[in-house]
């Protein structure tokens with residue numbers, strides 16, 4: 001399977017490494033398109049595939065084209081790709097917000113998939129939601145799911161609006177986790193821990209809590225109840241979280257992310 005990845009940043013490189021590591025394609029069949037000679041040289045040093053500077057040289061002949069540039073760069077990219085994409089080629093866009101209808105119109109091609117991965121894809125622990133146009137065949141969808149699954153778990157969603165919602169939950173989600181971790185590290189530092197100790201206490205607590213959650217069928221509320229002693233410390237923390245509207249703040253953050261994804265699509 002010949003794959004072209006356009007945009008060799010965080011996500012583009014992650015895909016390239018995952019596909020080659022999982023042997024879903026070979027280095028020879030994997031192409032990366034960069035937008036400047038400097039980026040071509042920098043990407044080539046990663047040795048994950050052949051690196052190209054001009055779309056007309058690398059678009060023809062590939063089966064799948066992955067668009068991994070920032071949404072703000074999509075207009076310029078569409079200009080570069082005008083007239084080059086063939087109707088049998090499957091497009092996978094991971095650009096936040098950019099709608100399937102926009103991709104179809106701009107590229108003049110019917111087989112379009114919108115996917116929303118996240119950064120833990122770098123270590124095979126990613127979460128990707130994806131959806132497609134009707135023209136993508138069942139066999140192509142299976143092929144794409146195999147590709148995306150090299151970076152972690154995947155879920156197919158029927159409704160495109162769920163891609164913007166997943167952008168706000170799982171796409172941006174790792175940043176919310178780091179935000180909470182950083183706040184707890186700051187609390188630990190205020191209580192006298194050295195930075196390395198604060199980092200250890202917090203990171204191992206997140207790791208352990210998530211692993212425990214994954215291994216049993218209990219809800220978050222159930223686990224909170226198991227940590228909390230009557231009249232104890234956890235209850236005091238939960239009361240303070242309630243008074244300072246931490247939960248509402250996180251929900252407001254995720255909602256703002258979803259709204260921004262919708263806005264990027266306009």
Ligand SMILES: NC(=O)C1=CN([C@@H]2O[C@H](COP(=O)(O)OP(=O)(O)OC[C@H]3O[C@@H](n4cnc5c(N)ncnc54)[C@H](O)[C@@H]3O)[C@@H](O)[C@H]2O)C=CC1
Pocket residue numbers: 006007008009010011012033034035039068069070071073076077080094095096116117118119171172
């Ligand atoms: N970083 C993340 O956690 C996630 C990002 N995304 C989406 O993935 C996309 C890429 O994000 P990142 O990899 O973080 O961005 P990035 O900035 O690390 O990489 C984008 C790359 O695209 C290149 N580029 C821009 N225009 C180009 C063109 N016309 N031709 C070739 N290369 C071009 C840039 O030089 C850059 O290397 C974005 O659309 C974002 O919405 C989706 C899920 C998670």
Ligand SMILES: O=C(O)[C@@H]1CCC=N1
Pocket residue numbers: 096167171172
């Ligand atoms: O912040 C962003 O716009 C992208 C989409 C999801 C994660 N990063």
